[in-house]
Amino acid sequence: MKIKYTLPLAVLLVFTLFPACEDKNETEEIQTNLVGTWRLTSVQTDGAATDIAAYAGFIRLQENRIFLSYDATAGVLTRGGWSYEGNMLNISTDLPAAYYVLRADGKTLSLKRQDFNPGGGLTITVRDYQLTGDEQIPE
Amino acid sequence: MNKIRLQICLPVLLASFFLLSCEKDEPDKTASMSGLWIQEKITVDGVEMVLPDDAKSLSLLIEPNGVYRTYAKDATDKEHFGAWTITDNTWLEITADTWRLNANPLTQTPANQWAKNHVLTRFTVLNVSDSRLEIRLKTYEGEKKYSALFVEESRPLITGDNLDKINEEYKTLKTYIYTFGKEQTN
Numbered sequence: 492m493k494i495k496y497t498l499p500l501a502v503l504l505v506f507t508l509f510p511a512c513e514d515k516n517e518t519e520e521i522q523t524n525l526v527g528t529w530r531l532t533s534v535q536t537d538g539a540a541t542d543i544a545a546y547a548g549f550i551r552l553q554e555n556r557i558f559l560s561y562d563a564t565a566g567v568l569t570r571g572g573w574s575y576e577g578n579m580l581n582i583s584t585d586l587p588a589a590y591y592v593l594r595a596d597g598k599t600l601s602l603k604r605q606d607f608n609p610g611g612g613l614t615i616t617v618r619d620y621q622l623t624g625d626e627q628i629p630e
Numbered sequence: 631m632n633k634i635r636l637q638i639c640l641p642v643l644l645a646s647f648f649l650l651s652c653e654k655d656e657p658d659k660t661a662s663m664s665g666l667w668i669q670e671k672i673t674v675d676g677v678e679m680v681l682p683d684d685a686k687s688l689s690l691l692i693e694p695n696g697v698y699r700t701y702a703k704d705a706t707d708k709e710h711f712g713a714w715t716i717t718d719n720t721w722l723e724i725t726a727d728t729w730r731l732n733a734n735p736l737t738q739t740p741a742n743q744w745a746k747n748h749v750l751t752r753f754t755v756l757n758v759s760d761s762r763l764e765i766r767l768k769t770y771e772g773e774k775k776y777s778a779l780f781v782e783e784s785r786p787l788i789t790g791d792n793l794d795k796i797n798e799e800y801k802t803l804k805t806y807i808y809t810f811g812k813e814q815t816n
Contacts, residue, residue, distance in 0.1 A: 579695035587697045587711035605666075605815070607701035607709065611689040613666055613815055 522575045524595040525552045528627055529620035536616050549627045550620065558582050561628040568629070598622050660716040662758045664694045667810035669780065674804050685781045690810060698724060700780045710778040712748065722753040722765055728777040731796065735788040743788045744776075751779065756807065763810040772799035774806055 531548035534541040547563035558573040571584035580590040580602060594601035600620040608614045669688040672679045684705035691699045692714060699711040712725035728749045735743040751773075753765040767774065775783055786792055 577693075577695035579693060581695055581697075587699050589693060589695045589697060605691065605693070607689060607691070607699070609703060611668075611687050611701050611703045612813070613691070615815075 518575065521592055521595050524597045525575065525580065526554050527552065527622050528625045529600050530623040530627065531618060532621050533619045534616065537614055551628050559628050560584065656719055659719050659755055659758050663692050663716065666691050666813040666815050667763050668813055670809045670811050673807045688780050690780060702781045705781050707782045710782065720755060722755050723750055725750050726778050727782065728773065729785055736790065736793065740787055744785050761812050765808050767806045768803060770800050771802045771804050772796060775799060
């Protein structure tokens, strides 16, 4: 009886330890949480809030890796592609700049981007988004 | 008895194998590369180069998605970018804007004397830590001089007086060592 349980228990031990090497699930979870239509709610540049009260901006990250950006104030729709590689969100229309995903919980999204300032240092921009309906972006 | 031992030892051996496969003998250079680096000096064949003003303030931003950007605040062409990767935990391979002479440049109009390409360049990573990056490049003098490595120098108008000299630069091998210091970012 004792022998009967030894092998399954040992095999279970192997499969419990093995996944510890991988962070694949975390990447997949972020990718899943990125998908949706998002409304821009705030922008901070080097920690200072930018007034976006008069601006209505939306982005959509589609499951098929199509990216849409809609400036509802100007009525301008931009199309591109997106990927999540090296723990960064790459949007074809913004490359070579890419985004660090600070938060992606399925309801809110927070993206950080670094750009050179005139002195050669970095300007940090953080954009916060809230999940909204697909109808916000006309196609 | 032997069967029981095998049933216990085999899975334990397997578990050890998988656990050890997670460990690396050397620190992972890929993880250390990301960040904002400021160029401090370049040596050529062991002698420190006198850097022009635009190269003294060069910023190199390496990000984990495999893209790098450079910014030279005093240069005419301030920004360049390309892809980067670490291979065999030894080499830093980057793609960079490179200028080479077209065939028969003396018969070409000034605008067609030089051709721009975006090509792969391989550096050896000598040292990368939390504060310092040292990379070595062995290449032709002309390749370095007329590429965005990392500041793009102006290209001269090709004449009968300087053509031989520039051709010679593309045949002369030099070893360059770039040293960068790391800037702390949020």
